[in-house]
Amino acid sequence: MKTVTSATVFSDAVGMRISVTYSEIDETTGRIIADNVRIDRVITDATAKKNAAKVIEYAQTFVDTAEV
Numbered sequence: 315m316k317t318v319t320s321a322t323v324f325s326d327a328v329g330m331r332i333s334v335t336y337s338e339i340d341e342t343t344g345r346i347i348a349d350n351v352r353i354d355r356v357i358t359d360a361t362a363k364k365n366a367a368k369v370i371e372y373a374q375t376f377v378d379t380a381e382v
Contacts, residue, residue, distance in 0.1 A: 319335050325370070330363050332357055334354075336353070
């Protein structure tokens with residue numbers, strides 16, 4: 315079984331990207347087969363792009379109100 319352990323959305327010169335980290339576990343033994351495997355993709359789906367942009371917009375509210 316593969317389990318997502320993190321997902322990050324960011325923009326760069328290519329466009330909106332998503333970076334996903336996952337671990338793979340043997341369901342029978344519980345043994346970790348692969349750990350912290352990373353996949354990077356450019357987001358091409360229009361709905362996913364809108365949702366990713368909303369996450370970035372939401373994160374910006376934290377930056378705008380952060381006290382240093």
